[in-house]
Amino acid sequence: MFWKHIASAILKNRLIIFICVLALSAFMGYEASKVKITFNGGKVLPVTDSAFIRYAEFKKTFGQDASSMVIGIKSPNIFDKDVFNDWYQIGEQLKKIKGIKAVISAANIYNLQKDTLQHKFVLKPLVSGLLQTAAAVDSVKQQLASMPFYKGLIVSNDGQSTLMAITFDDKIINTPFRVPIIKKINQLGQAFENKHNIKVHYSGLPLIRTVVGDLVAHEFSLFLSLSVVITALILLLFFRSVFPVIFPVLIVILGVIFSLGVLQMMHYEMTLLTGIIPPLIVVIGIPNCVFILNKYFHEYGISGNKMAALEVAVERAGITTFIANVTTAIGFGVLCFTNSELLTQFGLIASIGIMGTFALSLILVPIIFSFLPAPRASQTGIKDSKLMDGLLATLDKLVHTKRKTIYLTTALLVIIAIVGMVRININGYVVDDLPQSNNTLHDLKFFESNFNGVLPLEVSIDTKRKNGVMNLATIRKVEKLEKLISSYPEFSRSVSLIQVLKFSTQAFYGGSPEYYRLPDGLEQNFILNYAGNSGKGTSGLLKTYLDSTHRVTRVTFEMVDAGSKKMNTVLAELQPRIDSIFNPKKFHVELTGSSIIFIKGTNYLLKNLYESLAWAIVLIAGVMWILFRGIRMIAISLVPNLIPLIITAGIMGFFGIPLKPSTILIFSIAMGISSDQTIYFITRYRHELRHSKKSISQIVSDTIRETGVSMIFIATVLFFGFGIFAISNFGGTVALGVLLSITLLVAMISNLTLLPAFLLSLEGGVDRNKIKGPDIDEA
Numbered sequence: 001m002f003w004k005h006i007a008s009a010i011l012k013n014r015l016i017i018f019i020c021v022l023a024l025s026a027f028m029g030y031e032a033s034k035v036k037i038t039f040n041g042g043k044v045l046p047v048t049d050s051a052f053i054r055y056a057e058f059k060k061t062f063g064q065d066a067s068s069m070v071i072g073i074k075s076p077n078i079f080d081k082d083v084f085n086d087w088y089q090i091g092e093q094l095k096k097i098k099g100i101k102a103v104i105s106a107a108n109i110y111n112l113q114k115d116t117l118q119h120k121f122v123l124k125p126l127v128s129g130l131l132q133t134a135a136a137v138d139s140v141k142q143q144l145a146s147m148p149f150y151k152g153l154i155v156s157n158d159g160q161s162t163l164m165a166i167t168f169d170d171k172i173i174n175t176p177f178r179v180p181i182i183k184k185i186n187q188l189g190q191a192f193e194n195k196h197n198i199k200v201h202y203s204g205l206p207l208i209r210t211v212v213g214d215l216v217a218h219e220f221s222l223f224l225s226l227s228v229v230i231t232a233l234i235l236l237l238f239f240r241s242v243f244p245v246i247f248p249v250l251i252v253i254l255g256v257i258f259s260l261g262v263l264q265m266m267h268y269e270m271t272l273l274t275g276i277i278p279p280l281i282v283v284i285g286i287p288n289c290v291f292i293l294n295k296y297f298h299e300y301g302i303s304g305n306k307m308a309a310l311e312v313a314v315e316r317a318g319i320t321t322f323i324a325n326v327t328t329a330i331g332f333g334v335l336c337f338t339n340s341e342l343l344t345q346f347g348l349i350a351s352i353g354i355m356g357t358f359a360l361s362l363i364l365v366p367i368i369f370s371f372l373p374a375p376r377a378s379q380t381g382i383k384d385s386k387l388m389d390g391l392l393a394t395l396d397k398l399v400h401t402k403r404k405t406i407y408l409t410t411a412l413l414v415i416i417a418i419v420g421m422v423r424i425n426i427n428g429y430v431v432d433d434l435p436q437s438n439n440t441l442h443d444l445k446f447f448e449s450n451f452n453g454v455l456p457l458e459v460s461i462d463t464k465r466k467n468g469v470m471n472l473a474t475i476r477k478v479e480k481l482e483k484l485i486s487s488y489p490e491f492s493r494s495v496s497l498i499q500v501l502k503f504s505t506q507a508f509y510g511g512s513p514e515y516y517r518l519p520d521g522l523e524q525n526f527i528l529n530y531a532g533n534s535g536k537g538t539s540g541l542l543k544t545y546l547d548s549t550h551r552v553t554r555v556t557f558e559m560v561d562a563g564s565k566k567m568n569t570v571l572a573e574l575q576p577r578i579d580s581i582f583n584p585k586k587f588h589v590e591l592t593g594s595s596i597i598f599i600k601g602t603n604y605l606l607k608n609l610y611e612s613l614a615w616a617i618v619l620i621a622g623v624m625w626i627l628f629r630g631i632r633m634i635a636i637s638l639v640p641n642l643i644p645l646i647i648t649a650g651i652m653g654f655f656g657i658p659l660k661p662s663t664i665l666i667f668s669i670a671m672g673i674s675s676d677q678t679i680y681f682i683t684r685y686r687h688e689l690r691h692s693k694k695s696i697s698q699i700v701s702d703t704i705r706e707t708g709v710s711m712i713f714i715a716t717v718l719f720f721g722f723g724i725f726a727i728s729n730f731g732g733t734v735a736l737g738v739l740l741s742i743t744l745l746v747a748m749i750s751n752l753t754l755l756p757a758f759l760l761s762l763e764g765g766v767d768r769n770k771i772k773g774p775d776i777d778e779a
Contacts, residue, residue: 006314010367011310014370018364029261032261037213037216037270044343044597044604051592066205066455067168069202070204072161072162072201072443073163078106078160079137079140079141083196084131084137097184099177102166103166104164106162111124114508121530146511147506148516149516152452163447163450173206178210182206182207204454208430222727223724228282231282234286239293243369243372247368248286249282255353262352262353272730273345283721284354287676296309300374310369313365314362325676327679329354330619331675333350336348338611395752396701399757410754421653428563428599452558455561455594459589461582463552469553477581478498484581485574488574490560490562494557501531504519564602617638620675627683633682636755640750644674648667649667662736666740670747674743677747681751682755684703697760700759718744719745
């Protein structure tokens with residue numbers, strides 16, 4: 001009765017409701033127009049995670065990490081006069097740009113000198129203008145070689161490569177203001193490259209995140225357009241009529257606008273994940289319209305009354321599509337249980353968007369078609385074709401005559417898939433999703449091979465007492481720690497308080513390279529006094545590496561993008577060695593920074609994969625219990641949808657597709673979507689079981705023929721709808737789309753073969769008088 005009242009209310013108040021929906025759509029469209037692309041890395045770890053909390057504390061103490069972009073060149077001519085001078089000019093031009101905090105390069109470098117009168121150290125530029133002779137450049141080269149502080153950081157160890165580090169102001173690093181600055185850097189680099197025919201390489205997290213943001217914006221428009229075109233073509237093939245194509249497409253576009261409006265109202269930004277929600281809404285939302293229209297055309301063919309047919313269509317198709325959308329929304333919504341901000345935003349907006357699009361379909365389809373001409377006698381195309389009839393007849397025969405073959409084939413596929421599952425590689429890279437042909441990826445490899453990477457690794461050392469860092473024994477421990485970490489090929493040499501003290505000692509003794517060492521007990525007070533008097537603030541040169549109480553110090557490294565699997569091994573090996581240097585009872589040593597947060601985020605997602613999938617299964621099983629009651633029916637409804645997930649996991653193992661942040665999503669999403677088809681099949685089967693005296697065998701046959709068309713249509717829309725992601729520039733999006741397409745296709749086959757085979761196997765144990773649960777007529 002509830003759905004009958006809904007249907008009646010919609011049609012009786014259709015004009016008022018239609019105007020209200022248009023007004024709401026206009027408002028949501030206005031909100032959607034304000035959606036922005038994120039300029040920050042997505043927060044995968046929950047904000048309550050201990051690693052994230054310590055990372056936040058680190059940034060509060062020492063400022064934003066990952067704030068530098070680098071450009072680099074490799075040439076035997078880097079110290080030729082013209083090349084060197086042009087490199088110097090790039091640095092000088094960049095220093096003048098608002099939002100650039102510092103520029104360091106071989107031509108824009110500082111030497112530390114002792115000011116005896118003021119008892120302090122002063123930083124003086126090694127180059128203060130264009131050099132006029134080759135001899136002057138050679139002199140700079142020799143001075144640079146005499147400063148071990150810069151060794152391996154500015155010029156590579158083989159002397160053939162050099163980089164320029166450009167540090168952004170913390171206030172603009174995660175805002176759109178960094179985009180024009182990066183464009184200016186690229187312009188200057190391109191001009192240098194054209195003039196000297198030396199390839200310029202660009203990298204650093206600010207650049208990588210900007211490149212990803214640009215690709216997200218491009219793919220948002222591309223995939224939304226493709227999803228609309230593909231679904232429109234499938235609708236045209238299915239209905240062979242204009243109105244059932246145009247208006248469902250317009251309705252799901254309103255669903256997209258609604259979703260983006262909610263995204264903005266929740267104060268979220270568009271990320272790599274939320275950027276794929278619009279095409280998902282189109283693909284998932286279209287079947288709602290199709291089911292309602294199918295029921296409308298069917299009822300109109302019986303009664304010849306347009307308004308009555310629309311009312312029945314909403315009443316009978318409404319509940320089925322509602323339940324189907326609930327299970328789909330569950331597949332996305334369980335991602336909120338991960339407590340990961342990135343996944344919570346994706347899961348929440350997707351699930352709200354799915355249910356919102358369902359509501360729009362339920363309201364607008366009957367209203368719009370109530371104003372349109374009545375359907376023609378034949379309103380459908382492919383569903384009535386001989387090809388479809390033949391396919392469904394073959395499936396029906398297969399289910400009735402080859403049940404053992406179906407069971408054996410399924411068992412064999414599951415066994416093979418389990419073999420593949422054990423081969424799954426769990427691994428994620430910071431630039432994992434960028435295409436192999438992307439210049440950013442190639443440039444990252446340049447810096448990894450010449451400078452041991454550019455991704456930040458920070459080590460925070462808490463001595464747990466005021467001035468604890470300034471103890472000579474502690475300083476020696478920090479030096480030992482730096483040597484330990486730098487001995488791993490994944491990490492660069494360090495920049496830290498230790499290196500500053502060594503540089504200070506060298507400066508104290510007139511710049512002689514042999515004095516690049518830690519001060520001994522007698523020298524320490526003099527040198528620390530000089531360093532403390534240098535620059536602004538209480539700690540001068542040391543403030544970058546010390547907190548205000550001198551209790552905590554930082555050590556900065558750069559690292560290669562070795563992948564989470566490799567880095568987990570390295571970090572596990574490092575921890576006991578670090579503990580052997582710093583007693584955990586007296587010190588707290590934390591490896592942190594953007595790169596470590598990414599690695600721990602990948603580990604966190606994997607741990608929560610099982611939890612989110614378990615939640616999806618439990619919640620969907622709850623829906624099945626409400627509908628069908630009985631343990632057997634729940635098992636029968638779940639198994640055909642779990643098997644495709646196992647097969648997909650096997651495919652990932654055999655084809656070397658790793659579990660990573662993007663592919664982890666596949667399982668809970670596929671579980672939610674594929675369950676729809678089970679609901680369509682079993683609700684129709686149980687309706688016939690209640691209201692007819694046909695044999696179970698005949699009911700199964702009728703159900704295959706009646707629901708099979710809709711199930712094949714849905715699978716076709718989903719297969720090609722998700723398949724469009726295969727042309728993405730992001731490897732993770734490609735894998736997500738292809739694997740979801742395959743999973744849902746296998747789910748359709750499973751629900752049209754294995755599910756009816758199960759129902760036939762229970763033929764002798766069904767008591768029609770004890771069927772529980774609501775009576776639902778499938779559209």
